[in-house]
Amino acid sequence: MRKREYLDTTQDISFKFFQTPDDFMVDEVMCTEFKGKGNYLIIHVKKVELTTWDMVAIFAEYFGIPAQKIGYAGLKDKHATTTQYISVDASYEKMLKKFHHKQIKILKTIRHSHSIRMGDLCGNRFSINLHFVDNIDSGKIEKCARKIAKNGLPNYFGYQRFGRDNDSIKQAEEMIKGEIFIEDTKIKNFLISIYQSTFFNDWLRERVELSREKNDGKFLLLDGDVYQDNKGDLSTPKIMPTREFESKKLVPTGLLCGRDTFRARDEAREIEKKYDDEFLQEKGYRREALIYPKDIECKYIRKETKLKISFTLPKGSYATVFLESIANKNYTAKDVKPKIKQK
Structure with missing residues (x-):
């Protein structure tokens, strides 16, 4: 699986976060x-x-x-x-x-x-403590977070989706090819989702790199993109809907390969087909390429060199991806595991 790339890579910001009950809080937002x-x-x-x-x-x-x-x-x-x-x-x-x-x-x-x-939920409200943050980086983090909220966050699947290592990805590929047989339905569905998610992330990475190269870091729309509106309906407009995209009424989507789902057309399809398995029998879906974090709040505690950042994301999105975009780095499960203090 390739590295997750982000739209704005102008600066590195230093901080640490840990997935612990004291530092990582999530509240479900119901519709x-x-x-x-x-x-x-x-x-x-x-x-x-x-x-x-x-x-x-x-x-x-x-x-x-x-x-x-x-x-x-x-x-x-x-x-x-x-x-x-x-x-x-x-x-x-x-x-x-x-x-x-x-x-x-x-x-x-x-x-x-x-x-x-x-x-049934609309999204999740996150409150996360970022550690080892100085006063200057505190301001940079808030500024960067608000810029991402305005321009959009690439909606990658986070590292949590793929298990502790890449063995699950390899196992998923072997199952799809028929090289191994998985009887447990729950495990089988999990591996299929990994297979689809890996393709999606790799597709999104290419679109992000193209946007940085040709559109100054703002997500570049292509002829033939499939869009989702605020109601969740999909469409492929004949005329590129730039105004609707900028007003956040429409968002481009990426393919989770499988049957019975929209495929992109024209220029957008040229990239998408590299990350498509048209023979996969499981149901396919479209996933928003971008999401927009909302209600960002930052509280800096100087004595503890800690910044508490709170924000709301749509369902199915990853808070760790938002933090990756701010830090301009990829995280793994090992990175967010707190160090055990020696007695």
């Missing part, structure tokens, strides 16, 4: 306004050092129900403090009052007419 009545109970939970699946398994065991009976909208990091919403049948409301777990806190409950489904 739905819960009605306050209905046959389902919506539970707003805060969890620490647990994956979403871990948390769901804990509730499933407590209620004595299959994990599939618990609804959730998105998957959250383990090494973080995160809040998210889950749903269960309202008949478990009384039982929930006695629930206790040292890594899970129930913040609020409310009734609703239907269960939460995967993808």
Whole structure:
């Protein structure tokens, strides 16, 4: 897998961040306004050092129900403090009052007419502590973050998507070629997503490099690009929609290869086809090439040489990619693992 490149590479900014419960906080932003009545109970939970699946398994065991009976909208990091919403049948409301777990806190409950489904969230609000930041770099970080929010962030899949090393990518390629057989459906779907994501990231890298070369670091639109509007609808306009792009009404998309999805045309297709597997039988998708971080807030604590940066991203996007773009470097899981102090 090739290095993730970014649109603005004019300066390097020095900081460290760690994926720990104290330094990495994520709050789910839901699209739905819960009605306050209905046959389902919506539970707003805060969890620490647990994956979403871990948390769901804990509730499933407590209620004595299959994990599939618990609804959730998105998957959250383990090494973080995160809040998210889950749903269960309202008949478990009384039982929930006695629930206790040292890594899970129930913040609020409310009734609703239907269960939460995967993808129901609008985005996530991140609050991340950046360490070893001096006063000058603090200002640079905020300035850079706001510039990215204006011009757009390349919507790469972050390092978390691909596992701890590149073995998963190799395994995915071998499975697609038929060289190995994977029986477990969950693992198979995971490997397919890695296969599609690798192609997408490599396509996006080429488009970013082209934009830096020919468009002064602003994302370069090409004839035949496929665009997504604010409702999620896709189109391939005959005339390049520059004005709609600049007003953020339309955003260009990249291909997650597979069947039953739009392909680009003309000039855009010449690049896209290098990162397409037209024989892949799984469902294909389009993914926004750019996203726009919102509601950026920065608070600098001079005594601790720490900057707390908060921002909101659309669902499916990676906070670590935003930080990579600011730092002008790629991160791995090893980079964000805190060093254990020697006794």
